[in-house]
Amino acid sequence: SAGSCHSVSSSGMAGADGDDSLYPIAVLIDELRNEDVQLRLNSIKKLSTIALALGVERTRTELLPFLTDTIYDEDEVLLALAEQLGNFTMLVGGPEYVHCLLPPLESLATVEETVVRDKAVESLRKISHEHSPVDLEVHFEPLVKRLASGDWFTSRTSACGLFSVCYPRVSSTVKAEIRQHFRNLCSDDTPMVRRAAASKLGEFAKVLELEYVKSDIISLFTALASDEQDSVRLLAVEACVSIATLLPQEDLETLVMPTLRQAAEDKSWRVRYMVADKFSELQKAVGPEITKNDLVPAFQNLLKDCEAEVRAAAANKVKEFCENLPEDSRETIIMTHILPCVKELVSDTNQHVKSALASVIMGLSTILGKDNTIEHLLPLFLAQLKDECPEVRLNIISNLDCVNEVIGIRQLSQSLLPAIVELAEDAKWRVRLAIIEYMPLLAGQLGVEFFDEKLNSLCMAWLVDHVYAIREAATCNLTKLVEKFGAEWAQNTIVPKVLGMANDPNYLHRMTTLFCINALSEACGQEITTKHMLPVVLKMSNDQVANVRFNVAKSLQKIGPVLDSNCLQTEVKPVLEKLAADQDIDVKYFAQEAISVLALA
Amino acid sequence: VSSSSSSSLNAEKVDGFPRRSMRRARQRRSHSSSQFRYQSSQVELTPLPLLKDAPVAELHDLFCKKLQQCCVLFDFLDCVADLKGKEIKRAALNELVESVATSRGVLIEPLYPEAIKMISVNIFRTLPPSENPDFDPEEDEPTLEASWPHLQLVYEFFLRFLESPDFQPSMAKRYVDQKFVLQLLELFDSEDPREREYLKTILHRVYGKLLGLRAYIRKQINNIFLRFIYETEHFNGVAELLEILGSIINGFALPLKSEHKQFLVRVLIPLHTAKSLSIFHAQLAYCVVQFMEKDATVTEYIIRGLLKYWPKTCTQKEVMFLGEIEEILDVIEPSQFIRVQEPLFKQIAACISSPHFQVAERALYFWNNEYILSLIEENCQVILPLVFGTLYRVSKEHWNQTIVSLIYNVLKTFMEMNSKLFDDLTASYKVEKQKELKRERERAELWRSLEEQQERRLQSLGEASRNQKNLQEREKNSKNEPENSAANAT
Numbered sequence A: 001s002a003g004s005c006h007s008v009s010s011s012g013m014a015g016a017d018g019d020d021s022l023y024p025i026a027v028l029i030d031e032l033r034n035e036d037v038q039l040r041l042n043s044i045k046k047l048s049t050i051a052l053a054l055g056v057e058r059t060r061t062e063l064l065p066f067l068t069d070t071i072y073d074e075d076e077v078l079l080a081l082a083e084q085l086g087n088f089t090m091l092v093g094g095p096e097y098v099h100c101l102l103p104p105l106e107s108l109a110t111v112e113e114t115v116v117r118d119k120a121v122e123s124l125r126k127i128s129h130e131h132s133p134v135d136l137e138v139h140f141e142p143l144v145k146r147l148a149s150g151d152w153f154t155s156r157t158s159a160c161g162l163f164s165v166c167y168p169r170v171s172s173t174v175k176a177e178i179r180q181h182f183r184n185l186c187s188d189d190t191p192m193v194r195r196a197a198a199s200k201l202g203e204f205a206k207v208l209e210l211e212y213v214k215s216d217i218i219s220l221f222t223a224l225a226s227d228e229q230d231s232v233r234l235l236a237v238e239a240c241v242s243i244a245t246l247l248p249q250e251d252l253e254t255l256v257m258p259t260l261r262q263a264a265e266d267k268s269w270r271v272r273y274m275v276a277d278k279f280s281e282l283q284k285a286v287g288p289e290i291t292k293n294d295l296v297p298a299f300q301n302l303l304k305d306c307e308a309e310v311r312a313a314a315a316n317k318v319k320e321f322c323e324n325l326p327e328d329s330r331e332t333i334i335m336t337h338i339l340p341c342v343k344e345l346v347s348d349t350n351q352h353v354k355s356a357l358a359s360v361i362m363g364l365s366t367i368l369g370k371d372n373t374i375e376h377l378l379p380l381f382l383a384q385l386k387d388e389c390p391e392v393r394l395n396i397i398s399n400l401d402c403v404n405e406v407i408g409i410r411q412l413s414q415s416l417l418p419a420i421v422e423l424a425e426d427a428k429w430r431v432r433l434a435i436i437e438y439m440p441l442l443a444g445q446l447g448v449e450f451f452d453e454k455l456n457s458l459c460m461a462w463l464v465d466h467v468y469a470i471r472e473a474a475t476c477n478l479t480k481l482v483e484k485f486g487a488e489w490a491q492n493t494i495v496p497k498v499l500g501m502a503n504d505p506n507y508l509h510r511m512t513t514l515f516c517i518n519a520l521s522e523a524c525g526q527e528i529t530t531k532h533m534l535p536v537v538l539k540m541s542n543d544q545v546a547n548v549r550f551n552v553a554k555s556l557q558k559i560g561p562v563l564d565s566n567c568l569q570t571e572v573k574p575v576l577e578k579l580a581a582d583q584d585i586d587v588k589y590f591a592q593e594a595i596s597v598l599a600l601a
Numbered sequence B: 001v002s003s004s005s006s007s008s009l010n011a012e013k014v015d016g017f018p019r020r021s022m023r024r025a026r027q028r029r030s031h032s033s034s035q036f037r038y039q040s041s042q043v044e045l046t047p048l049p050l051l052k053d054a055p056v057a058e059l060h061d062l063f064c065k066k067l068q069q070c071c072v073l074f075d076f077l078d079c080v081a082d083l084k085g086k087e088i089k090r091a092a093l094n095e096l097v098e099s100v101a102t103s104r105g106v107l108i109e110p111l112y113p114e115a116i117k118m119i120s121v122n123i124f125r126t127l128p129p130s131e132n133p134d135f136d137p138e139e140d141e142p143t144l145e146a147s148w149p150h151l152q153l154v155y156e157f158f159l160r161f162l163e164s165p166d167f168q169p170s171m172a173k174r175y176v177d178q179k180f181v182l183q184l185l186e187l188f189d190s191e192d193p194r195e196r197e198y199l200k201t202i203l204h205r206v207y208g209k210l211l212g213l214r215a216y217i218r219k220q221i222n223n224i225f226l227r228f229i230y231e232t233e234h235f236n237g238v239a240e241l242l243e244i245l246g247s248i249i250n251g252f253a254l255p256l257k258s259e260h261k262q263f264l265v266r267v268l269i270p271l272h273t274a275k276s277l278s279i280f281h282a283q284l285a286y287c288v289v290q291f292m293e294k295d296a297t298v299t300e301y302i303i304r305g306l307l308k309y310w311p312k313t314c315t316q317k318e319v320m321f322l323g324e325i326e327e328i329l330d331v332i333e334p335s336q337f338i339r340v341q342e343p344l345f346k347q348i349a350a351c352i353s354s355p356h357f358q359v360a361e362r363a364l365y366f367w368n369n370e371y372i373l374s375l376i377e378e379n380c381q382v383i384l385p386l387v388f389g390t391l392y393r394v395s396k397e398h399w400n401q402t403i404v405s406l407i408y409n410v411l412k413t414f415m416e417m418n419s420k421l422f423d424d425l426t427a428s429y430k431v432e433k434q435k436e437l438k439r440e441r442e443r444a445e446l447w448r449s450l451e452e453q454q455e456r457r458l459q460s461l462g463e464a465s466r467n468q469k470n471l472q473e474r475e476k477n478s479k480n481e482p483e484n485s486a487a488n489a490t
Helices: A002-012 A025-032 A037-045 A047-069 A075-085 A095-108 A114-128 A133-148 A153-160 A163-169 A172-186 A191-207 A210-225 A230-246 A249-255 A257-264 A269-277 A279-303 A308-316 A318-323 A327-346 A351-361 A364-385 A390-398 A400-424 A429-446 A448-454 A456-462 A468-485 A487-503 A507-524 A526-540 A546-562 A565-580 A585-597 B002-013 B020-025 B056-069 B083-102 B111-123 B148-163 B178-189 B193-209 B211-232 B238-250 B258-268 B277-294 B296-308 B315-330 B334-352 B357-368 B370-378 B380-397 B401-417 B419-489
Strands: none
Touching: A025 A037, A025 A047, A025 B419, A037 A047, A037 A075, A047 A075, A047 A095, A047 B419, A075 A095, A075 A114, A095 A114, A095 A133, A114 A133, A114 A153, A114 A163, A133 A153, A133 A163, A133 A172, A153 A172, A153 A191, A163 A172, A163 A191, A172 A191, A172 A210, A191 A210, A191 A230, A191 B211, A210 A230, A210 A249, A210 A257, A230 A257, A230 A269, A230 A279, A249 A257, A249 A279, A257 A269, A257 A279, A269 A279, A269 A308, A279 A308, A279 A318, A279 A327, A308 A318, A308 A351, A318 A327, A318 A351, A318 A364, A327 A351, A327 A364, A351 A364, A351 A390, A364 A390, A364 A400, A390 A400, A390 A429, A400 A429, A400 A448, A400 A456, A429 A448, A429 A456, A429 A468, A448 A456, A448 A468, A456 A468, A456 A487, A468 A487, A468 A507, A487 A507, A487 A526, A507 A526, A507 A546, A526 A546, A526 A565, A546 A565, A546 A585, A565 A585, B056 B083, B056 B111, B083 B148, B111 B148, B111 B178, B148 B193, B178 B193, B178 B211, B178 B238, B193 B211, B193 B238, B211 B238, B211 B258, B238 B277, B258 B277, B258 B296, B277 B296, B277 B315, B296 B315, B296 B334, B315 B334, B315 B357, B315 B370, B334 B357, B334 B370, B334 B380, B357 B370, B357 B401, B370 B380, B370 B401, B380 B401, B380 B419, B401 B419
16 A cells, blocks of 8 residues: 555646645655554544545545555544544535545454444444435445455444445335344344344334334344343343334234243343333333233232332332333222332342432322322332432432322421431431431421521531531522522521631531621621621631631621622721731631632732 | 433532542442342252162163253342252252263263253353443442352353263254354353353353354353443453464464454454553563564554554553563564554654653563664664654653663663664754754744634625625515505505
8 A cells, every 4th residue: 555655646636626735645644653652643633634635536536545545543543434424414515425524434343342333333333424316326225235245253243233224215126125134133143233133123113114023023022032142132122212112002912022021031131120120111012902911910029029120120110110011000000019029129128229219209199199199108208318329328318209299398398307317427428418408398398487496406407517519508508598588588597607607616617607698698688787797707828727718808808799898998908908918828828818809900 | 311410410519539439438248149030949858869870771861860850040149048059050060060070971962951951951041240330440349249159060061061072063953053152151251250250261162172162152252342442431341352363373274364354454453442451451562473483464453553542541551561562572573573663663652751760661671672672772773763753852851860771771682683783863853953943933933824714714704794694684675665665654
C-alpha cells in the first residue's frame, strides 16, 4: 500500500477541486499512519476534514480504498473509523454514492473487538437507509449475505444486526433468502452467533409478514428457548415480548405460551431472572386473559423462587404487575394471590429482595384503596420501616407520598410518626438525610400546629448534627419551612433558636447560625434581616476563629441585597473594612470580595 | 421501577462515594449451593450391606444399588436436615470410591450408565449467582460449595472411575458424550477452587482417554474463552482450562494445523486483554511459550499480537506483559528475533520511559539476561538507534534513582558494544530532537490550514444552500401570489 500511496501522491497534486485541493493525499495519509497511536486517532477523528480537503471524488477513489486496505490497527482507531464512516454520506457525494462506504465498514464488521464491530453495524444500519432500493439489493444485501456466511463467528454475529434494516425494502425473492440466512444463524454452531441471532429475533420478527412470523419465527423462537446454553435461552425471553405483541390473541396460547411457561420454570436461575425482569412487558403482550390464568401463578412462583436474585427481580415488578391486572379482578387477585407472597417477602432473608420490595410496595396503596391499605399494607410498611437494613428503610421513606394520597397525612402520620421520629435519630446519616428531605412535604400537609408540636424540635436538633451533610440539609429544610409557614412564624419559632446558636462554644454551631441566615434572609424579608439577623452577624465579626470571621464576610455579601443602602453604608461597610484588614489571608480575601460585590469600595 | 431507581440514585448522589461499604457490610452466607433445588419429595435412605461383605455374585447388584442411592440429593444449606440420610450417602460414596480404586473387575458394562447417571445427577447444576457481584479473586474469599462433603466424594469417584485399569473408553463414550462434556465445562465457572481443581484433573483424563471428544472439547473451550473475552469478562475457571491446554499444546503434531494456529492468534493472544489477567497469566504465558517451542514461525504472530494489546493504562499488566516478553525472548530463534526487533524495541523504549518505576525497571532488566543481551549485541545497529533517544532522555529526567543507575549501566553496555555508533548517536541527538520539533510544527501547521479550509468550505456551502433556499422561496412566492390574488378576487 505504500507503493500505491506514492503513485497517488505524484498524480494527486493536480487537484480536481481547483484551488482548495492544496494537499497531496500522501501527506494526509501519512497523518492517518502516524506511528503514535494518539496522533493516528486524532487524525481519524478528523477524517471528515481530510475528506473535505480531498473533495468527494478523491475521497471515493483514493481515501476509501486506502482505509479499506489498512484496516489492521488498534481497536481504538478502528472504533473511531467505524463511527466516522456512519456520517460520511455527504462527503462521498450523497446517497447516490453511499455504497462506496460499504467495503471499509464490511471489514470493520468482521474484527474481533465487540465495540468496534457493534459500531460498524450501527453505521451500516444508519447508511442502509440512505441506499436506494436498487442499491440496497445490488450492494447492501450481498454484503449482509457475505457476512452471514463468513468463516469466523464475528462476521456472522454482525450479520444478525443487519437483516431487519434491509428486509422491508427488498424484493420477495431476496426476502426469502434473508429469512433463510437468519434461520441458519439461529442454529449456528457457535453459541456467540446464536446469542446474537436470539437478541435480534424480536427486531427481525417486527419487520416480517405475519404469515412468516407464524411459520418461521415461532419455530426459531421455540428452538432458541430450549437451547443447551442458558445464555441463549434467556435472550429468547426478550424476543418473546415482541413476538407476542405481533401475534393475534387467539394464536398466543398455542404458539407462545408453552415456551413462556417453560422459561418461567427453567432450571437456570438466569432464565427465570429474565422472565421476572421482563414480566410487565410480557404481561402487556399476552393480554388480560392469559395473565389471569397463567401469569399470576407464574408470578407467585417467581416471588417464591429459591434464588434471591430472581425474587428481587420479581419483587421489583410487584406494583407494575398489580397495576396492569384487568380491573374487574384486580383486587381479588392481589388480595388472594399476590399479597400473601408480598407478606413473606417483607421478612425475606436477603436484603436486596426486601429493598426491591420496599421501593415499590407503597405503590400498592393507590391500587388497593384506603381501607385495604390501612388494614393490610400499613403493617407491612411499618415492618419495613423498622427493617435492620437502612436501604429498606430509605426506600420506604422515599415513597411516602403515594400512601399519603390514599389514606391522608393524618392517618399516615399517626401510624408512621413514631417510626419517623425514630428514624430521625437513626445512626445512619443517609437515613436521617432522607427523613429531612420529607419534612417540607410533611409540614405542608400536617399544618403549623401539628408541626410545631411534633416535628419542630427534630428540625432544630438536626442543625447541630455532627455530620455536615445533615446540618446543611437542615439549613435548607428551614428555608423551605419558612416559605410554607411565612416570615412571622419564622420570627417566632426558628429565628430566636438559630440566633441563639451564635453564642455556642462550638465554632461549627456558630457557623451554622451564619449558614442559616444566608438561607433564611430572603424568605424572612428586609425587616427581620435588618432588625434581628444583621446585628448578630456583625457581632460575630469579632469571633476568634478565622473560619467564622470569613463566613461573616460571606454572609454579609449574601444578605447585602436584602438590606437598604443606608444600612449597608453605615453598618456593613465599616465591619467589612475592618475584616479586609484582618491578619488572616482568607478573611481578607472574602471581605474584599464582599466589598466589591456590594459595591462598597 | 422508576421510583426505585430514582431513590437509589438519590442515595448514591448524597456523598458521591460508591457504596462499597454497603457491599462489604452485606451479610454473607459463607456457603452457597444450587444443588438442592428441584427435588420435591425427599426419599428416606436405608443403609445397604457393605460392599466388602457382599458375596461375589451379588457384588455388581449391590454396587448398582449404592449408585442409585447416591442419586438422592440433600439440603446442605440446612446443616441439620436429614443428618442420617447424609451420613448413609457419604458412607456409600466412600465405599464406591474405595471399591473402584482398589478392586479389579468391578467395572462391568451395565455399571457405566448407572455410574455416569449418578455423577451427572450430583455434579451438573446451574451454578448459583455470585454472592458478590464484583468478586475479585485476588482479594475476596470465594464462596464455597455447601454440598462439598458429598460433591467431593462424587468427583473422587469419577476420577477413580476414569483412572481405573478396568476403564473401557469404548463403553464410556456412549455415556460421556458431547452433552456431558459441555455441562462439565460449564462447571469450571464454579467459584469453589476445590471443585475446579477436581474438574481440571477429570477433564484432562477425559481428553486423554476419549479421543473422539478431543476436537469437541477444544472447540468448546474456545467458545468459553471467546465469550469470556468479548462478552462477559467473567469466568472463574480460565486458569484451570489453560493449564489443561498447556499440556494439550505440548502434544500437538507438527506441522501445526490451521485450527491450532487460529486458536493461538484469535483466542490465546486476545485473552491478554482481560481485566483479570493476573489470575491466569502464568498459565497463559506457558501456553504461548509452548506454541513457540513447537513451531518457531508463530513467534511473529505472538509478538505482534502482544504489542497490539499492550496495556495503556494498567501498569501492573504492563509488568506482566514484559515478563511474558522475556519468557518469549528466552527461547526465541535469532532469525525470528530479527523479524520483530523493530516494533518490539520501540515498545521496550516506551516502557523504559514510563514514569512508573516498576515498568521501567522490568524493561531494563532485559539487559541482565545473557541470551537477550547476545541478541541485542548481534543487532546493535538496529536496536541502539531505536532506544538511544529514550535512554538518553530518561537518564536525565527520571525521578527514580534506581532507574537512572540502571539506564547508565545499559548505556555503558551499548558503549562497549559499539562505541562508534554510540558516539554518532550522541552527537546527532540534538539535531534529531530539532528535526522532531520541526516535524511537529509542520503537522500543527498542516492541521491548522486544513481546518481553516474546512471552515471556508462549510461557509460557502452554507451560503450556497441559503441562496438556493431564497431562490426557492422566491419562486414559491411568485407562484402563490397569482393564486392568492385570484382567491381574493373571488
